[in-house]
Amino acid sequence: MSESPDKSTRCITLRLTLNCDLAEVRPATLALRGFLAEHGVPGEELVACELALAEACNNAINHADDTSRHMRIGVEAACSPTEIEIRVSDHTSGFDWPDRVELPDPTCERGRGVFLIQSLMNSSTYLRGRGENCLVMRKSRSPHGDRFPSDDPLNLEDVTLKLAENERIITDMAEELCSCYESFSAIFRYSSEQKRAVGLEDFSRQLLDDLLQITAADWYLLRLVAPGTGDLRVFAASEPGLLTPPLPISSSPTRPVAWEVDAAIKRRDIWFEHKGSISATDPLAVAKGVSTGFIHPIIFGETLIGTVAVGKAGLHNPLTAAKINVVHTFADFLAIQIVNARIQEERVNALLVARDLEIARNIQRSLLLKTLPQLPGFGLAGHCESARQVGGDFYDVIKLSDTSLLLVIADVMGKGIPAAMFAAIMRSLVRALPDLARHPSELLARVNRLLFDELSEVDMFITAQLAFVDAEENRLVAASAGHCPMLITAGYGSQIKMISPEGMPLGILPDAGFGDEATPLEESCRLLLYTDGLTEARDVHGELFGQERLVEWMRQRSDDQRTAGKLKEDLAAELARFQANMALNDDQTFLILAR
Amino acid sequence: MVAPDGFAQQDRLAVLKRSMNISIHGDTLSIEGVKELSAANASAFRDEVRTAMREPLRNIEIDLSQALFLDSCGLGVLVALHKTACNRNGLVRLINPAPAVRQILELTRMHRIFEVVKL
Numbered sequence: 001m002s003e004s005p006d007k008s009t010r011c012i013t014l015r016l017t018l019n020c021d022l023a024e025v026r027p028a029t030l031a032l033r034g035f036l037a038e039h040g041v042p043g044e045e046l047v048a049c050e051l052a053l054a055e056a057c058n059n060a061i062n063h064a065d066d067t068s069r070h071m072r073i074g075v076e077a078a079c080s081p082t083e084i085e086i087r088v089s090d091h092t093s094g095f096d097w098p099d100r101v102e103l104p105d106p107t108c109e110r111g112r113g114v115f116l117i118q119s120l121m122n123s124s125t126y127l128r129g130r131g132e133n134c135l136v137m138r139k140s141r142s143p144h145g146d147r148f149p150s151d152d153p154l155n156l157e158d159v160t161l162k163l164a165e166n167e168r169i170i171t172d173m174a175e176e177l178c179s180c181y182e183s184f185s186a187i188f189r190y191s192s193e194q195k196r197a198v199g200l201e202d203f204s205r206q207l208l209d210d211l212l213q214i215t216a217a218d219w220y221l222l223r224l225v226a227p228g229t230g231d232l233r234v235f236a237a238s239e240p241g242l243l244t245p246p247l248p249i250s251s252s253p254t255r256p257v258a259w260e261v262d263a264a265i266k267r268r269d270i271w272f273e274h275k276g277s278i279s280a281t282d283p284l285a286v287a288k289g290v291s292t293g294f295i296h297p298i299i300f301g302e303t304l305i306g307t308v309a310v311g312k313a314g315l316h317n318p319l320t321a322a323k324i325n326v327v328h329t330f331a332d333f334l335a336i337q338i339v340n341a342r343i344q345e346e347r348v349n350a351l352l353v354a355r356d357l358e359i360a361r362n363i364q365r366s367l368l369l370k371t372l373p374q375l376p377g378f379g380l381a382g383h384c385e386s387a388r389q390v391g392g393d394f395y396d397v398i399k400l401s402d403t404s405l406l407l408v409i410a411d412v413m414g415k416g417i418p419a420a421m422f423a424a425i426m427r428s429l430v431r432a433l434p435d436l437a438r439h440p441s442e443l444l445a446r447v448n449r450l451l452f453d454e455l456s457e458v459d460m461f462i463t464a465q466l467a468f469v470d471a472e473e474n475r476l477v478a479a480s481a482g483h484c485p486m487l488i489t490a491g492y493g494s495q496i497k498m499i500s501p502e503g504m505p506l507g508i509l510p511d512a513g514f515g516d517e518a519t520p521l522e523e524s525c526r527l528l529l530y531t532d533g534l535t536e537a538r539d540v541h542g543e544l545f546g547q548e549r550l551v552e553w554m555r556q557r558s559d560d561q562r563t564a565g566k567l568k569e570d571l572a573a574e575l576a577r578f579q580a581n582m583a584l585n586d587d588q589t590f591l592i593l594a595r
Numbered sequence: 596m597v598a599p600d601g602f603a604q605q606d607r608l609a610v611l612k613r614s615m616n617i618s619i620h621g622d623t624l625s626i627e628g629v630k631e632l633s634a635a636n637a638s639a640f641r642d643e644v645r646t647a648m649r650e651p652l653r654n655i656e657i658d659l660s661q662a663l664f665l666d667s668c669g670l671g672v673l674v675a676l677h678k679t680a681c682n683r684n685g686l687v688r689l690i691n692p693a694p695a696v697r698q699i700l701e702l703t704r705m706h707r708i709f710e711v712v713k714l
Contacts, residue, residue, distance in 0.1 A: 054664075
């Protein structure tokens with residue numbers, strides 16, 4: 001390389017030539033750097049010019065044929081206060097200079113030289129001539145460029161170089177620090193905000209709005225994996241146009257339908273440029289048009305939480321490495337918050353369910369009488385044990401006269417508050433119709449008509465059994481709405497009779513008919529009304545208590561003289577023994593009448 | 596400077612080897628002291644690193660804190676090494692790239708395929 005600065009114009013023009021050897025390129029670029037630095041060109045522009053010259057020289061050397069290999073390459077650089085011009089002349093046969101070069105595929109090892117020249121310089125023109133070609137590259141100088149007028153070019157060169165370099169480093173560090181500071185302060189702010197009950201959606205939106213500010217991006221789209229379906233569903237977006245339908249996470253044999261899905265499946269960042277390479281059907285491409293950015297999968301532990309896409313309008317101002325790091329930090333932070341919020345939500349739901357059950361249990365308890373009305377010559381006792389998931393069992397005893405009463409037992413199909421509410425309504429209706437109590441079938445028909453609309457609306461039904469007990473005539477009239485049969489001892493204890501009059505559960509048919517069945521109440525007889533929670537009770541091996549066991553229990557107790565209260569305790573103990581501390585699946589309710 | 600090319604190539608390798616420091620940490624090959632990656636030394640650098648990448652090494656870590664210059668040939672060689680690492684399910688990590696170099700990595704979007712780390 002030989003250098004001949006034009007002394008007459010005080011280094012305004014640099015001229016040098018180099019051999020057709022790659023080893024001479026670097027010294028030439030350093031010479032250019034020194035020359036430009038001397039003219040106060042700042043660090044970033046120095047790097048650009050140095051690299052552009054290197055690429056131009058590399059090209060000239062790599063395209064040289066056997067003849068031109070022995071000819072020297074000329075370099076001229078001129079620096080005015082407003083512009084830098086660099087000319088590289090070669091003696092190759094020349095090549096076609098493309099107007100605008102796109103970046104090659106990231107995995108390509110070649111093809112970035114001309115892209116770099118075009119990106120770093122404001123203009124580049126390749127003039128082809130006979131035996132010599134000339135690449136002219138121009139770069140405008142930033143207005144504050146010439147801040148170091150010089151008397152001593154030698155020393156100043158070093159000083160300016162150092163200053164420019166330091167300035168660049170400081171700018172860079174400042175940017176990095178700013179990003180870190182902003183992301184950390186934002187995260188601290190959000191951590192404290194999260195303690196105040198901001199919804200996860202608002203929280204994410206605030207966080208991502210700030211992310212846009214910090215990274216100078218234009219838009220974001222946050223999708224979360226929907227719990228049930230596993231789709232990627234929009235959770236927050238910077239603009240309404242991005243509220244696109246859910247994306248199923250599945251890859252087609254060819255390629256995924258959307259870049260977001262691609263990022264979710266591959267679990268790595270996917271970059272997009274909204275031009276030729278993006279599929280025309282991609283939701284982001286459709287919504288955003290020309291923009292650049294990337295999609296980051298949000299992962300917590302091994303679990304995919306969702307994806308966040310961050311983009312900028314246009315193609316020429318992509319996100320820097322520092323900004324990408326900020327996006328990653330925010331995404332990690334968001335993942336933790338989302339997981340926390342979900343755990344919190346589950347906890348709240350569990351509390352709500354517990355509260356719901358508590359209310360239902362209170363309603364159910366309020367339906368049961370503290371003391372049962374008694375009938376001369378008869379004993380009466382009731383038992384109701386609620387399952388953890390309270391159902392709609394209840395019993396009632398309504399005194400009609402000194403010698404008659406109505407026994408009611410019912411099971412509302414369903415759980416929780418709705419079942420308890422229907423039990424309360426049903427109980428009130430029966431109590432409001434004492435005139436019909438002597439004909440339980442008519443009472444059931446009436447209650448069915450009154451409740452039908454409400455019950456069928458919520459797909460619930462009630463099984464019930466009524467027994468009108470007349471102590472004067474010692475007889476009983478029973479009617480049933482799809483309820484399990486009542487058991488009565490007959491023939492002075494030796495036999496157990498089931499009373500099971502025809503009838504559909506309440507809430508099935510609007511005009512359902514019911515039948516009455518009359519039975520004498522013999523000396524020492526016992527009557528048992530119960531719900532299917534008894535016969536369907538299970539032991540540790542999963543075996544049912546069953547009707548037979550219940551019948552057998554009654555048979556064994558037919559000749560002992562225990563009161564209804566004692567019998568109730570005995571049956572409750574029998575059930576408890578059978579279930580051996582197992583949690584109840586269903587309410588267990590029964591009424592015992594003993595003569 | 597008008598040395599025969601064969602000699603120049605050897606010379607460059609010698610210079611490269613003098614400044615570069617290659618070490619092994621677990622399954623990672625670490626390279627420090629890279630001053631520049633340009634058309635003049637890039638392929639020598641690539642060959643040097645590939646020779647050192649013996650099984651079962653998977654990852655390549657290149658400290659670029661002292662690298663003042665990176666051109667398209669240097670980028671090409673980083674891509675080539677990226678492929679070498681990928682073939683072994685590893686990755687190329689670029690440590691503390693100097694600002695000028697980082698700027699070029701970003702301009703050519705190469706920071707997306709390498710892990711660029713600030714320590």
